[in-house]
Amino acid sequence: MHALVTQIHPLVQIRRNRSLPVPGTVLVRVGQKVIPTEILAETNVPSQHYLVDVFRSLGMKNTTEAEKLVNRKIGDQLDKQDIIAETGGFFSRVIRAPMPGKIVAIKNGQVLLETDSHKITVQSGLTGSVVEVIKDRGAVVETNGMLIQGVWGNERIGFGPFLVDADAIEKELTPASLSITLRGAVIAAAFCTQEESLITAGSLPVGGLILGSMNPELISCAMKQNFPIVLLEGFGQNGINDLAKNLLLSNSKREISIHAAKWDRFTGNRPEVVVSLPAEGESYREVAEFASGQAVRVHANPYSGRVGWIQNIISGLASLPNGLRTTAAAIKFQNNESAIIPLINLDIIDIENRFLGKTE
Amino acid sequence: MTTLITEANSILGIEIGSIHTRAILFDVVEESYHFIASGSAGSTYGDPFFDIGEGAFEAIARLQEITGRILLNHDGNLILPSQAGAEGVDRLIITVSCGADLNLVTFGLLNDVSLETANRLAKTSFTNVIESFGINDRRPIHVQMDALLAARPDILVVAGGTDRGATRSVARMVSMIATVLQIIPKEERPTVLYCGNQAMVKRVKELLDKITEIKVTNNIRPTIDSEDLEKATVDFGKLMMDHRMQNVGGLDRISPLCSDQPVLSSVGFQRVVQFLGKQYDPAKGVLGLDLGSAHTIAAYANNKENSINVFPSGMGVGLEYVLQRTQIEEIEKWLPELIPHEEILAYLWQKTLFPATIPATCSSLAIELAVARHILRMTMRELSLRGAFVSRTFEPIIVSGSVLTHTATPQQVLLTLLDGIQPLGITPLVLDKHGIIPLLGAAAKINPLLPVQVLESTAFVNLATSVTAESNARYGNTIMQARLVYTSGNYIDAEVKQGSLVVLPLKSGETGQLILKTVRRTRIEDVEMTSEPIKIKGGVCGVVIDARGRPLELPAEDARRRELLKRWAFMLGG
Numbered sequence: 001m002h003a004l005v006t007q008i009h010p011l012v013q014i015r016r017n018r019s020l021p022v023p024g025t026v027l028v029r030v031g032q033k034v035i036p037t038e039i040l041a042e043t044n045v046p047s048q049h050y051l052v053d054v055f056r057s058l059g060m061k062n063t064t065e066a067e068k069l070v071n072r073k074i075g076d077q078l079d080k081q082d083i084i085a086e087t088g089g090f091f092s093r094v095i096r097a098p099m100p101g102k103i104v105a106i107k108n109g110q111v112l113l114e115t116d117s118h119k120i121t122v123q124s125g126l127t128g129s130v131v132e133v134i135k136d137r138g139a140v141v142e143t144n145g146m147l148i149q150g151v152w153g154n155e156r157i158g159f160g161p162f163l164v165d166a167d168a169i170e171k172e173l174t175p176a177s178l179s180i181t182l183r184g185a186v187i188a189a190a191f192c193t194q195e196e197s198l199i200t201a202g203s204l205p206v207g208g209l210i211l212g213s214m215n216p217e218l219i220s221c222a223m224k225q226n227f228p229i230v231l232l233e234g235f236g237q238n239g240i241n242d243l244a245k246n247l248l249l250s251n252s253k254r255e256i257s258i259h260a261a262k263w264d265r266f267t268g269n270r271p272e273v274v275v276s277l278p279a280e281g282e283s284y285r286e287v288a289e290f291a292s293g294q295a296v297r298v299h300a301n302p303y304s305g306r307v308g309w310i311q312n313i314i315s316g317l318a319s320l321p322n323g324l325r326t327t328a329a330a331i332k333f334q335n336n337e338s339a340i341i342p343l344i345n346l347d348i349i350d351i352e353n354r355f356l357g358k359t360e
Numbered sequence: 361m362t363t364l365i366t367e368a369n370s371i372l373g374i375e376i377g378s379i380h381t382r383a384i385l386f387d388v389v390e391e392s393y394h395f396i397a398s399g400s401a402g403s404t405y406g407d408p409f410f411d412i413g414e415g416a417f418e419a420i421a422r423l424q425e426i427t428g429r430i431l432l433n434h435d436g437n438l439i440l441p442s443q444a445g446a447e448g449v450d451r452l453i454i455t456v457s458c459g460a461d462l463n464l465v466t467f468g469l470l471n472d473v474s475l476e477t478a479n480r481l482a483k484t485s486f487t488n489v490i491e492s493f494g495i496n497d498r499r500p501i502h503v504q505m506d507a508l509l510a511a512r513p514d515i516l517v518v519a520g521g522t523d524r525g526a527t528r529s530v531a532r533m534v535s536m537i538a539t540v541l542q543i544i545p546k547e548e549r550p551t552v553l554y555c556g557n558q559a560m561v562k563r564v565k566e567l568l569d570k571i572t573e574i575k576v577t578n579n580i581r582p583t584i585d586s587e588d589l590e591k592a593t594v595d596f597g598k599l600m601m602d603h604r605m606q607n608v609g610g611l612d613r614i615s616p617l618c619s620d621q622p623v624l625s626s627v628g629f630q631r632v633v634q635f636l637g638k639q640y641d642p643a644k645g646v647l648g649l650d651l652g653s654a655h656t657i658a659a660y661a662n663n664k665e666n667s668i669n670v671f672p673s674g675m676g677v678g679l680e681y682v683l684q685r686t687q688i689e690e691i692e693k694w695l696p697e698l699i700p701h702e703e704i705l706a707y708l709w710q711k712t713l714f715p716a717t718i719p720a721t722c723s724s725l726a727i728e729l730a731v732a733r734h735i736l737r738m739t740m741r742e743l744s745l746r747g748a749f750v751s752r753t754f755e756p757i758i759v760s761g762s763v764l765t766h767t768a769t770p771q772q773v774l775l776t777l778l779d780g781i782q783p784l785g786i787t788p789l790v791l792d793k794h795g796i797i798p799l800l801g802a803a804a805k806i807n808p809l810l811p812v813q814v815l816e817s818t819a820f821v822n823l824a825t826s827v828t829a830e831s832n833a834r835y836g837n838t839i840m841q842a843r844l845v846y847t848s849g850n851y852i853d854a855e856v857k858q859g860s861l862v863v864l865p866l867k868s869g870e871t872g873q874l875i876l877k878t879v880r881r882t883r884i885e886d887v888e889m890t891s892e893p894i895k896i897k898g899g900v901c902g903v904v905i906d907a908r909g910r911p912l913e914l915p916a917e918d919a920r921r922r923e924l925l926k927r928w929a930f931m932l933g934g
Contacts (some may be wrong), residue, residue: 002414003402004591049506049509051501051539112543214710215706216706234706234709240707266406266459268408269404270407286407299710299714300710300711300714300717300719302720322719324720342718344717344718346715
């Protein structure tokens with residue numbers, strides 16, 4: 001059975017495609033160093049238009065005749081009051097632009113003006129180098145370093161020095177745990193249950209927030225924050241799993257970037273935390289088959305957020321306490337506790353294969 | 361029923377869902393088609409494969425293991441057609457429900473006429489209606505244009521004008537669409553499905569043909585007071601499938617092997633319900649409900665009408681839609697044990713992140729069954745509002761979805777259905793345990809015998825026949841005496857009290873005569889209360905008389921409510 005591999009990796013090569021949804025201008029070149037908030041490509045998306053009806057305004061007999069009176073062409077930039085069409089003659093009747101804009105269409109005796117647009121951009125999301133330019137869309141950014149994939153993000157990107165200690169990462173994020181010394185820093189906590197904590201973090205503001213989990217009632221508040229929030233385990237009150245926690249603590253004070261994307265299984269875009277390191281990493285496996293000795297993480301109750309090792313895959317179907325029968329594995333956790341967990345409730349964790357074969 | 365079958369004996373069906381890919385084998389056993397077995401694997405249309413091939417291969421390999429029949433050759437390719445009848449299969453069919461919902465914008469003239477029908481058409485498939493425009497839209501034209509551009513639709517559904525009706529308004533509307541489409545980059549322009557005044561087809565094509573792809577179907581509102589969605593639903597389904605063909609990786613590679621073009625699961629599901637609607641009691645109609653991960657599909661049909669509605673509510677990805685529209689108390693009220701709100705919410709939101717999760721504890725199973733009840737209630741309420749069925753008595757109700765077919769006992773499933781659907785009258789409840797209905801619908805086109813014979817086989821589980829007795833009597837008072845007479849002549853009597861659930865054992869495949877003597881003006885919807893016995897079918901849970909009232913009301917007090925839920929479960933025997 002294939003399973004997705006969640007990366008909790010101390011050193012790996014990371015390549016990410018970052019593209020605009022529509023064609024635009026690429027602002028970087030191959031070899032360029034970029035930071036997480038660096039804009040790789042941008043474009044203007046028309047957001048407001050104005051329709052000037054020459055045919056009706058001038059009372060023409062047909063639309064073709066009306067279009068002949070338009071003395072502009074598609075692409076012309078107009079200022080307010082510029083003439084768009086005129087009948088000619090001594091008592092010429094004119095149609096003027098009601099506002100500045102660009103002509104984007106002339107059809108059916110009507111002129112369509114683009115009067116406003118908004119810019120959309122695509123950011124790097126990590127510190128690294130541009131290794132490929134995607135024509136008119138964006139770029140591929142590469143780095144080597146620590147990678148921890150999360151499960152939920154508030155659709156923000158950020159970075160900063162990672163300030164955390166072994167005590168804070170084990171505890172709930174509370175307003176009292178947030179001090180002015182954390183301004184601009186990326187911080188981590190076990191979980192968050194109060195809106196006030198997120199609001200306080202936003203008022204500092206912090207550079208980013210890594211949580212094990214969060215009360216789902218805070219989703220709308222989290223979405224309003226301007227700093228990135230990433231959940232590594234999901235919703236509830238589960239702390240960060242031991243492997244991720246140890247890895248994060250070992251990267252304390254380094255610059256950490258957070259790409260708090262919402263997990264999209266259609267595109268593969270996943271929230272992640274990266275620390276770029278001056279070392280060469282290898283590429284990682286995105287998918288693997290369950291096997292004895294693998295490190296796995298449970299993502300459903302009653303062991304949600306805990307990391308353990310597959311002792312053996314149970315042959316046939318295993319019975320669960322609620323009477324369901326399903327394919328499952330015997331898992332041994334770090335505290336030597338064992339449990340039968342449905343395979344479908346497990347993520348494989350790939351850490352340089354260093355845990356393969358390890359059972360305790 | 362036996363039929364001589366001369367060709368295409370074995371059929372492999374592959375259902376590609378958003379969570380699972382299932383390979384299902386149908387073959388001829390003793391001269392009629394039977395469901396043989398199914399193999400399942402995770403779907404691989406998304407990250408990291410982006411190709412359905414891997415999931416399909418794994419599912420077939422699993423099926424091969426289960427059946428012992430060689431389906432794949434040494435290169436891992438499907439053996440098609442079969443060799444000497446012992447290896448491979450004769451035909452391949454595919455149904456698809458995976459992939460992101462498509463963004464739609466609908467156009468019509470009058471809001472409560474063609475626009476409403478266009479929106480109804482949109483809801484027959486896996487779509488999000490982002491914007492709707494009618495001629496009474498009060499927004500200035502340029503604001504409407506901006507809204508259309510901002511919607512970034514995949515498909516425009518353009519209705520309006522009865523046949524021989526309005527032409528100028530339709531032309532104006534289509535002109536506006538043409539103007540807007542011109543400024544969208546060519547490769548991103550939506551396909552237009554025109555389903556308005558047929559007299560305008562030529563003009564509409566003239567306006568749009570050079571700008572974007574245009575498909576034409578019947579007028580969905582041929583007269584002001586009639587709606588005709590039948591052909592448009594089929595054509596819309598094909599259009600949706602075309603999009604899937606382009607966007608679901610690997611589908612274009614596998615589909616040439618199929619005996620017929622792959623179809624959307626919702627289309628296959630509707631075909632079967634439509635077929636059954638013609639076989640059963642025309643006064644009642646057949647209701648099919650598929651409670652999937654991302655969507656809930658509801659199909660209804662009798663001998664004259666049929667409809668399909670696809671809702672974005674589901675037990676996995678579709679939970680986000682449900683949770684955003686639900687007070688947690690609406691789910692909590694179905695829990696027979698105290699589980700804190702935070703825990704319920706955390707479990708359900710976590711399931712939106714990991715939609716394939718299996719409930720591993722009693723409390724997580726209880727939460728799943730509670731939310732299943734809530735989704736079924738939401739669905740029935742919405743179907744009722746949309747006037748999707750003629751009467752609220754059905755024969756039968758067929759249900760599918762992994763929460764119902766794989767994660768509970770038959771009694772748990774039955775109680776979930778009775779609480780969620782709250783059927784009236786006498787209703788057989790059937791479980792599509794293997795989730796084969798969409799594939800049967802897809803197979804019908806290439807082999808009409810297959811669905812007929814498989815539907816008559818044991819592939820479906822007759823859960824129970826429910827008899828809903830309604831009365832205004834006080835709780836605990838006797839409202840009916842029931843006698844179930846078996847074909848052997850033996851019988852069983854039961855006294856039915858207001859507020860109770862009574863089970864009369866009658867095995868699946870057996871029939872009996874039910875004699876009901878009602879008191880206190882007890883009524884059963886669409887049943888004339890005479891002393892005549894009623895022929896009734898059995899099921900794994902027997903015949904269940906539901907005297908709990910309609911609509912089902914739960915005590916406001918938490919402890920009493922939980923006690924009552926436990927009692928109901930006990931009354932059903934599990």
